[in-house]
Amino acid sequence: MPKVRSRLPVAVLALLLVALSLNLNTNAQRSAIDTYAITNARLVTVSGPVIERGTVVIRNGLIVVAGVNVSAPPDARVIDGTGLTVYPGLIDSYTNLGLPEPSPTPSPGGGLAALLPLPSSSPRGGPNSTQPPGLQPELMAEDAIQTSGNEIEAWRSIGITTALTSPRTGVWMGQSALIDLSGETPQQMIVRSPVAMHVGFTPLRGIYPGSLLGVFSTLRQMMLDAQRYRDSMAIYERNPRGTRRPDTDRSLAALIPVVDGRMPVVMLVNTEREITRALDLASEFKLRLIIAGGREADRVAERLAKQNVPVLLSLNLPKRTTPAMAEVDPEPMRVLRERVEAQQTAGKLLKAGVRFSFQSGSLTDTADLMANARRVIENGLPAADAVRAFTIWPAQILGVESQLGSIEPGKIANLTVTRGDLFARDTRIAHVFIDGRPVDLKPPTGGPSRNLLSGAWSVNVNLGSRDTSITLNLRQEGDRLTGSISGPLGAGEISNASVTSAGEVRFTVSVNVEGQTSEATFAGTLANNEIRGSVTIVGSSPGTFTATRSGQPN
Secondary structure, three states: OOOOOOOHHHHHHHHHHHHHHHHHHHHHHHHHOOEEEEEEEEEOOOOOOOEEEEEEEEEOOEEEEEEOOOOOOOOOEEEEOOOOEEEEOEEEEEEOOOOOOOOOOOOOOOOHHHHOOOOOOOOOOOOOOOOOOOEOOOOEHHHHOOOOOHHHHHHHOOOEEEEEEOOOOOOEEEEOEEEEOOOOOHHHHEEEOOOOEEEEOOOOOOOOOOOHHHHHHHHHHHHHHHHHHHHHHHHHHHOOOOOOOOOOOHHHHHHHHHHOOOOOEEEEEOOHHHHHHHHHHHHHHOOOEEEEEOOOHHHHHHHHHHOOOOEEEEOOOOOOOOOOOOOOOOOOHHHHHHHHHHHHHHHHHHHHOOOEEEEOOOOOOHHHHHHHHHHHHHOOOOHHHHHHHHOHHHHHHOOOOOOOOOOOOOOEOOEEEEEOOOOOOOOEEEEEEEOOEEOOOOOOOOOOOOOOOOEEEEEEEEOOOOEEEEEEEEEEEOOEEEEEEEOOOOOEEOEEEEEOOOOEEEEEEEEEEOOEEEEEEEEEEEEOOEEEEEEEEOOOOOEEEEEEEOOOOO
16 A cells, blocks of 8 residues: 655745745844944943044944944944934833833732733732732832833834843832833843842732831831842752741742842932932842932931932922912922922932932933933033933943943944934934844824813712822823822822813822822823823822813813
């Protein structure tokens, strides 16, 4: 009987040949556009003097050469840099970029657990964790990174190429990742992970610790437990025979690099008292501390310098806390002084020898980020140091100075190319390169032209444990939105406000929750004369809000 040959191997071979051909074609196409040369440009290398007229060559995602008398390779795509200035790609050193918004459904605790794509029937939290959400240091930002989004595109449009992205809430928030703001997969975006452990001092809602005293007690106890867990595991590993196996604890295991001093700890604090408490805790456990926020860091600058503690300084500067109207009482002198002093903090830290970098600090409006950088420069920080605070200094603080932060051969080709000085009001971002490739710079989309939101709104805010009523006054001019809140959560002017043509409303405001001042981000949708959405408060679990119109538009 003759043998019947199966045609399946032939078909499989054909598919493999097609796939190989496509792969070769793709690689050939990538190779063809992997080399770029920006010629005749002003190069702000940061690591050396400014080159007034030079060329930078990029190949395979890396900077090959940068300097004068450099010829563009024959296979390079040449960009004429006449009139352009090339900076290292800007780094935002504390964000939530790339992470999904937390669920609007209030739940006890916080942390990255609220972001993980778990089935609805599963409890929110890290798998096999011994701790409740908000106290799970094993959670990692890299597990929730999304590769695209409007915020990523907006940050790229002002020259930000790299960001430290951190879990949003919790006491032990989890571990951050440093990501490039371009890539088809999270793996392509991640520059380094984990970078640091993140800690917040805001008490949890509905579960322990529900007070500031409880927060510090919990932080201390878990670090002591981590030390004992480390020691018991070491004893078992040396002689497992005849020794009872210790129970595995992912939460305590995640803290071992922290208590050993191998992983830095970023503590989100702003006031002088909060920073002092953070410094005391770091001294007690010999932690590698980094301060994030740091609005009043200049008041403890001497101690920060002595303990060599860097600051990820927020550019979310305080604004006017009441509407600028004649019938409104003038602001207290203390508030005015704090607003002015916040713009001087960077200059004072520089003089005191404190290492620092800039971060957006929950800002959602890209225009505010650069406008506030200009205010800091106008209040004592040299412009050249402001560039360093966006480039080489964050790279050094975050441990990636050999990869990012300056225009040097061998470093990742993240570049921000401007027409004009970086901080000038009329500067335009001409090109942004991330991992050696140009990225699309999309102009901001326009919002609605109708005056839909102006007027007074009664807002019910649900933060899980209780409902709070506040008054929201809005004024809309096209896609520009301004206003203020008043009520039990405090009185303040909103910032970073926006409204889209689809009726999506977003703004940030300072609120007072249980004696702690925090940034709250409201994000909702207008429908049938009502706004519904979520409230995200730094260091707390997410909540919801509903706003109904109580006053007619102006």
